[in-house]
Every structure is written in structure tokens, then in C-alpha cells.
Amino acid sequence: MGMSALRLLLIPGLLCALHVSLCKAACAEVDSDTEAVAGQGFKLGCISCKMRGEVEGSASVEWYFRARGESNFVHIYTYEDRTPTILDERFEDRVDWNGSKNTNDIQDASIYLLNVTFNDSGAYRCFFNRILTYTYYEFRTTASKIVHLTVVAKATRGTASIVSEVMMYVSIIGLQLWLLVEMIYCYRKIAAAGDEALRESAAEYLAIASESKDNCAGVQVAE
Ligand SMILES: *[C@@H]1O[C@H](CO)[C@@H](O)[C@H](O)[C@H]1NC(C)=O
Ligand SMILES: *[C@@H]1O[C@H](CO)[C@@H](O)[C@H](O)[C@H]1NC(C)=O
Ligand SMILES: *[C@@H]1O[C@H](CO)[C@@H](O)[C@H](O)[C@H]1NC(C)=O
DSSP: HHHHHHHHHHHHHHHHHHHHHHHHTOOOOOOOOOOEETTTTTEOOOOOOOOOTTTTTEEEEEEEEEEEEEOOOOOEEEETTTEEOOGGGGGTTTTEEOOOOOOOOSBBOOOOESSSSSSGEEEEEEEEEEEESSSOEEEEEEEEEEEEEEOOOOEEEEEHHHHHHHHHHHHHHHHHHHHHHHHHHHHHHHHHHEEEEEEHHHHHHHHHHHHHHHHHHHHHHHH
């Protein structure tokens, strides 16, 4: 009896402890952006969460690139034992590691492209080689993702956004002018109607006043 009561108390505690450790290892597989601006830097995102967050793991990462119009992926980059290696001259001195830092347990394999050119358009594939270390054995898994990158000129996007901004202001100002005109028109109408009403009510007031004067006179007479 006492034992099962104790167990009932322990179970929620254990669940909480487990939950905390799960939260600490939280990893979310956010998709990469897919539009880069020529001349600027761009983060190619690639996240592969461990299936079991609490298990020790280590991973190496490879990146492949297929330029627009080409048919094959080319191995361009490797990250292993915290050491990056650029394998393709097109990306020489242009790639920085943006993934998990100070660990071999890589879950974020993002890389950063410097000075993006139009030639960088195409498909990028990141590839995880992961080893999960259990007490008595190791488990190897692989995961890969593809990012389709489009490089746009700064001017295109800038013009588009400027045009849409101008359109927004024009429509806002237009709406306000229309409202103002409408308000003046209504105000005039109301004012005119009000004048009439005022005249009417003044006439009524005078009528009532004269009537009550008569009444008063009548009352006075009756007294
Ligand atoms: C990614 O790398 C670039 C270039 O080294 C750096 O400027 C940027 O802050 C890094 N971003 C992250 C999230 O690590
Ligand atoms: C990127 O471009 C800027 C300006 O053109 C240049 O100064 C810089 O050296 C370039 N960086 C790389 C890594 O090519
Ligand atoms: C882009 O590729 C073309 C053809 O391979 C090459 O001539 C050109 O120099 C490249 N441009 C840049 C900025 O790397």
C-alpha cells in the first residue's frame, strides 16, 4: 500500500526530470532560407536533430553543390572533428562554419557563404554521418537535406519593395484625402441641416413662448 503510494508520487517526478532533459536537448529542424542577395553573405541552413536527444553522438558533415544547369552534385565542403575543409575552388575562402560550435555532436550543420555571386544559384545538399554511442554498441545513421538557392540582384528586390512602399503611401494618402472630402461634404450637409433645424426650433421656441405667455396671461387672469 505505502509502496504504491510512493510510486505514484515518484512517477510524476521522473516524468518532470525526463522532460527537463528533453527540453535542454531541444532541437528544431528549421528550413533554410532559399533566396540570397548577390554580393552579400548568406547562411545555408541545415539542421538534423538526433532522434534520441539524450544519447551521446558525434557527426561529420559534408556539403554538395549542383550549379544551376548542371546535372551532378559536387562535394564542396567537409566538417569533421571541428575542422572545416573547402574542397572546391569556386568556394575558396568563401565558406564559414555556422553550425554547432565546440562539439562533435553536430545537429546544426549550417554554413555561411560570403560574397554570394549568381554562380552560386543551384541546389545544395548537406549530409550528416552520425554515430550514436549507446552503452554496449554504436549506431550509425545518415541524414541529408537539400536547399534550392536562388540568387537575386539587390536592385530587383530594392525596386520591388520601394515600389510597393510608394504604392502603400499613395493609397493611404488617397484614402485620407477621400475621407477628408467626404467629411467636409457631410459636415456641410449637417451644418446646413442644422441651420434649418435651428431656425425651425427657434420658430417653435418662439411659438411656445408666445403660447405660454398667453397661458400665463390666462392663468394670471384666472387668478
Ligand atoms: C555565421 O558566419 C558569419 C561569417 O563568419 C558570421 O558573420 C555570422 O555571425 C555567423 N552566424 C551565426 C548564427 O553563427
Ligand atoms: C567580398 O567582397 C568585398 C567587396 O567587394 C571584398 O572587399 C572582400 O574581400 C570579399 N571577400 C571575399 C571573401 O571574397
Ligand atoms: C560565373 O561563371 C562563369 C562561367 O563559368 C565565369 O566565367 C564567371 O567568372 C563566374 N563569375 C563569378 C563571379 O565567379
